[in-house]
Amino acid sequence: MSDTLTAGRCPHLAFNHRAKEVALNREEISKELRQTPIFWTDAFGGYYVVTSHELAKQVLRQSDFTTVKTGDTGGVTIPSTQFNFVPAEVDGPDHARLRRALNPMFGPQAIEKIRPIMESAVRDAIDACIEKGEFDFVHDIAEPLPAKVILTYLGFDPAQAQVVVQAGQSAMGTSSNPEQAAQAFARMREVIEELIAARLETPRDDGVSFMIEQDVYPLRGQELYWAVFTMTVGGIENVAALLENSFLHIAQTPDLRQRLISDPGLIPRAVEEFIRFFTPGGGLARTAATEVEIGGVTLKPGDRIFAWLPSANKDENAFPRPDEIDIDRPGVSQHLGLGHGRHFCIGASLARMEIAHIIGQILERMPNYSVDVEASRRFENAGNMYGWWKMPAKTNA
Amino acid sequence: MVSVNFCYEDGIEKVADIPQGMSVMEGAIKSGIDGIDADCGGALSCATCHVRIPSPWRELIPPPCAAEREMLEFAVDPDDRSRLSCQVIVGPELEGMQAIVPKSQR
Numbered sequence: 458m459s460d461t462l463t464a465g466r467c468p469h470l471a472f473n474h475r476a477k478e479v480a481l482n483r484e485e486i487s488k489e490l491r492q493t494p495i496f497w498t499d500a501f502g503g504y505y506v507v508t509s510h511e512l513a514k515q516v517l518r519q520s521d522f523t524t525v526k527t528g529d530t531g532g533v534t535i536p537s538t539q540f541n542f543v544p545a546e547v548d549g550p551d552h553a554r555l556r557r558a559l560n561p562m563f564g565p566q567a568i569e570k571i572r573p574i575m576e577s578a579v580r581d582a583i584d585a586c587i588e589k590g591e592f593d594f595v596h597d598i599a600e601p602l603p604a605k606v607i608l609t610y611l612g613f614d615p616a617q618a619q620v621v622v623q624a625g626q627s628a629m630g631t632s633s634n635p636e637q638a639a640q641a642f643a644r645m646r647e648v649i650e651e652l653i654a655a656r657l658e659t660p661r662d663d664g665v666s667f668m669i670e671q672d673v674y675p676l677r678g679q680e681l682y683w684a685v686f687t688m689t690v691g692g693i694e695n696v697a698a699l700l701e702n703s704f705l706h707i708a709q710t711p712d713l714r715q716r717l718i719s720d721p722g723l724i725p726r727a728v729e730e731f732i733r734f735f736t737p738g739g740g741l742a743r744t745a746a747t748e749v750e751i752g753g754v755t756l757k758p759g760d761r762i763f764a765w766l767p768s769a770n771k772d773e774n775a776f777p778r779p780d781e782i783d784i785d786r787p788g789v790s791q792h793l794g795l796g797h798g799r800h801f802c803i804g805a806s807l808a809r810m811e812i813a814h815i816i817g818q819i820l821e822r823m824p825n826y827s828v829d830v831e832a833s834r835r836f837e838n839a840g841n842m843y844g845w846w847k848m849p850a851k852t853n854a
Numbered sequence: 855m856v857s858v859n860f861c862y863e864d865g866i867e868k869v870a871d872i873p874q875g876m877s878v879m880e881g882a883i884k885s886g887i888d889g890i891d892a893d894c895g896g897a898l899s900c901a902t903c904h905v906r907i908p909s910p911w912r913e914l915i916p917p918p919c920a921a922e923r924e925m926l927e928f929a930v931d932p933d934d935r936s937r938l939s940c941q942v943i944v945g946p947e948l949e950g951m952q953a954i955v956p957k958s959q960r
Contacts (some may be wrong), residue, residue: 557924797894799894800899801897801900
């Protein structure tokens with residue numbers, strides 16, 4: 458009853474961020490939504506949605522909003538998943554300790570350790586594309602490279618890595634059969650558990666061993682499993698989606714392509730603007746932990762709220778001319794595409810490094826590449842992930 | 855308002871006038887200072903608002919807490935002058951303070 462009253466003071470809109478129409482027309486829909494900074498939708502049992510940069514920042518930053526799951530609700534997604542994202546769905550003092558424990562996995566020293574793995578993987582993948590002349594950017598570069606980087610770093614062997622990649626694709630839309638997805642995830646669980654068991658017995662110099670051996674926040678059992686799971690999936694599909702959109706945009710924008718070829722030092726700036734513009738992982742959910750007012754609306758404890766980042770990242774109050782990709786934009790890094798606040802993406806430095814390196818190598822080694830736009834296809838059944846499942850291209854050497 | 859000079863390693867300086875009681879990071883973001891990204895918004899979950907604060911201002915600021923010290927290890931090339939600017943609150947004693955923005959953040 459009080460749900461209706463609370464929601465009654467705030468506009469109601471019909472919105473379901475996972476709908477196919479959102480996946481296919483995200484720009485137009487998000488543009489319309491940002492006319493309404495906060496609204497209520499009845500989808501998935503009902504949740505508030507914030508679309509302005511300011512309100513989205515508040516939701517992601519304030520401790521009045523929690524990421525902890527209670528029963529079958531809560532967490533960082535709507536609807537809640539069967540997965541437990543660790544550390545994303547841990548909050549409060551435990552979360553602070555957990556981040557302190559796990560942050561070094563992606564700090565400057567760790568990144569330097571990952572760099573050689575990444576450089577050789579990128580070189581091999583681009584060699585293979587150049588050899589063929591025609592390739593599929595999604596399946597030959599965007600999916601396998603980030604997977605190879607994060608999975609090798611965590612400690613998976615190449616055969617196990619293939620299982621993980623398939624599970625990711627099943628979940629995200631390249632295969633849309635729920636039964637197949639469940640099987641793929643069951644197999645993925647086995648592979649992760651095998652790796653954990655092996656490292657518990659004999660640690661090596663890799664990410665999973667680091668998680669086991671650090672003593673700031675001893676991780677064992679289910680919590681350890683979910684932490685490895687989160688690092689695994691978090692490092693692949695978002696990076697792939699950003700790469701795909703960037704690759705296509707550069708192909709369609711000759712001036713930008715030329716600028717980035719002549720001055721590769723601009724690539725990291727371009728990557729930030731691509732993250733803002735394409736916002737690969739659509740939105741982030743929170744739950745009100747206390748009574749809290751946001752954007753003039755009072756939420757009760759337990760109310761669900763969703764920061765729709767494709768709108769927030771194109772809020773004209775934060776980013777003038779938001780619908781233009783402008784790599785010279787002042788304050789380019791103020792986007793929320795990697796989250797904001799205490800749950801800010803733990804792997805952000807790795808993601809930025811690998812995206813910039815891959816784009817740089819493509820522009821150096823196949824500067825005249827072209828994309829078959831007609832034959833390219835977006836995910837249709839995962840509105841929260843702005844990726845592609847097919848993008849045929851030619852190296853045009 | 856307190857003036858803070860953000861200095862870049864190529865010799866360029868930019869001044870931001872920051873209200874007392876606000877953090878150096880927030881003041882920098884509001885003034886569009888390049889190189890202070892503050893990805894996490896001051897939650898001590900990243901190190902992208904790293905600055906180097908030289909004497910005599912360094913001594914005027916309360917020392918970093920344990921969480922800030924740990925997070926500074928993730929900054930690129932931290933040294934004795936390194937601070938996370940989200941943890942430095944502006945007061946009148948910091949008028950004219952220099953905050954050196956590391957090269958890696960530009």
